[in-house]
Amino acid sequence: MSYLTRRRRDRCEPLLWPGDEPFRLFTEGDELYTAMLAAIDRAEREVALESYIFADDEVGRQFAEALAERARAGVRVSVHLDAAGSLFWASRGLDRLLRQSGIRLRWFHRWHWTRPLRYNQRNHRKLLVVDRRQAYLGGFNIHRENSRRYYGERRWRDTHVAMTGALARQAHAAFRALWQGRPYHPDPASERPSAVVLPNKSADCPHRLHCVFAAMFGSARQRIDLTTPYFVPDAWTQQALADAAARGVAVRLLVPHQSDIAPVRWIARRIYTRLQRQGIQVFGYRSRLLHAKTLAVDGDWASVGTANLDYRSLFLNHELNLCARSPTLAAALERQFETDLADAEAFDIAARPHRPIGDRLLTPLAWAARRWL
Template sequence: MMTTFLLTLHGFIVIGFTLRILLRENLSPQARLAWFIILAVLPYIGSAIYFLFGEVDIGNHANARHAEVFAQIRAKGSHLMGVQDDTERLIEPLYKPAFRYAASINGFHVVGSNRAELMADAAATNARLIADIDAAQSHVHVLYYIWLGDRTGTDIAQALIRAAARGVTCRAMADGLGSRALIKSPLWQQMKDAGVQMAVALPLDNLIRTMLKSRVDLRNHRKITVIDSKITYCGSRNSADPEFRVKAKYAPWVDIMLRFEGAVVAQNELLFLSDWMQATGENIDGFTLTATPVADGFPAQVMGDGPTERRGATPQLFSSLIACAQDTLTLSTPYFVPDATVLEALCSAAHRGVAVKLIFPKVNDSWIVAAASRSYYSKLLSAGCEIHEFKGGLLHAKTLTLDGKVTMIGSSNLDLRSFDLNYENNILLQDLNVTLAVRERQQDYIVRSDPITLDLVSAWPKSKRIWYNVIATIGPVL
């Protein structure tokens, strides 16, 4: 009797969730197959996992609020978002398709009159950022996925406290999961008490409600700092020391940051405000929106993506950029679990003669991602791509350079979390000097890496290759 009941229950679970998966829109065949395998092998655990993590849905209220926020931004801030004509005027013809595509995601077009400086290292970044906050006269806006109470995190908090004390409007925001320890700490309360306006992105105050209505792992992964609408920082660094004490055995975290001035700062500020308004319920009327162009600057634009934007936008942007490459393409990312669109674009670029160089960390803080990543090595190497595994810590820098002319930098990884689940921010630019600086940094990563050859991969034990491919089979649902 019990056996019959369990078999019947098994059938209902598998059939019910299978129908649900088949009815879903915007789900790739690979993802459907991965879920079918999980449900068939582990029907009870698999159904629970699917219920909690199977669908990218942040909730109807959040989707409606996002649409309302961006309607306000377009109504009041459209003069800062750029126009299509500037893309046609300022961007070289070969790269226009990628810049046009980036603009289609959330309406930020190319704006001219920008400049940027590549920060030398973590210490230089921290010193410059603190100095900029200490010099602020109007306002400071910060948003970090991970904000720790270590030296870096405390330095930034204390700089905000000093700024607020002299009458500067400070707004500080952190992700509810990535910064959960700080949000509950005395330092967070000290900032509040000092007059810093605080907000939590995607809070986890009611975990059960979040699990029932959305997903716990839908996170705000952005790293945005804006000062007086004149300066913004963009790159991979969270508000944390390179020693990254929560995962110290993988340290140092090796990040990259650009300090921008110019019209693109206003776009990054609008992206910050979209998150602030979403979290606080405020409307845009309470903010002064200005831009400060710089003379003889380069063209750039902001790209923000997330679960409330169009599905597939980030991998399609990466694929568009890869397709534009004529001579060289160098890419660094800590987490490489691409979808078929990006994987085939990389292989296609190498096949047509582009020098494709990929830089990943040798030791990854996610063993699942590390295994899935290596399952793609043989295909990439066979196509002619170079692969380098960085051995000087966890390479956390997310960079893409094309032909010595175009750079994209920001928070997006080449994995399905960045593609589907996380709110991300990036800046796409065309400039010889900035791209040269970033390429030199990428070359430094390569020098500090082990080259991975096809012969080396072919010599891996069969057990290792099987393991990598097993993990990659469920890659579409990681």
């Protein structure tokens, strides 16, 4: 009997959304933002929010006003934003609105000349926890670029997941640990193999997600569907995927057809060609900017969160993922993967498109610096 089933039978706080599903998946920003704003509006005791980007635009202002209203009503509201991620998106006016409303606002690792190296480590997490009962986690930032209403058909393609019960409490514990600047200590009583919210940094492991992903790849027997906008993996991760393909696992990787970050674009083909020669299928998503970070293994294991499969997410930044043994969630991710493939095409390792000489000259430098991309 799974942990989710046991908790429900014991008549504890329900983990299931309407429809008897343990998770709710979002792939459209307008639907996600509506659900998050409604959750904030219903908050009675506490709202905790962190985001890499929080823009002063139509979407950001809706969130700012909703958070401010709850703070004025006596709800404890804590907002943790990344100083670098929101640097060109937020504003002093937005900062002032949040603070004057009684919101506890904190900017993660603002630049200071006395501690320049810490600026390289970012809080890349996107999380909302309401009353420690509901949590929303994934790749969506708070900005108009994810909204069909405000950005149109070219909106970013992303994925988020909503959770309740014990998982929401785990998400809140992860929020509090980073807010307080202390190591995250997993609670052995609440952490179960069936589903867990995982920071990539914890007291017992400084790169936890890296180990979990490798374990998922190593356990695969049938198929791996992996979506990531930035794919610059370490050698161990590449080898784990190659080993899976060698075992006969159908490994499919969905990435942007052309990355929006030039150094990643310069070295991407080098990595993709190597993987394809080892039996891994690599598809380039064309229609929109791909920003989702999801994984489905054997229709059984699933992961949704903020971590890309690159050095920065796995070893440097603060990230947060839901990792779950859930056929329902895995099936939903596999269906979305197939939908995304309709807007993608397989990379052709035989084709060698002409690249500007500048790109060819800078590729070795980008490869040498791949741990910082």
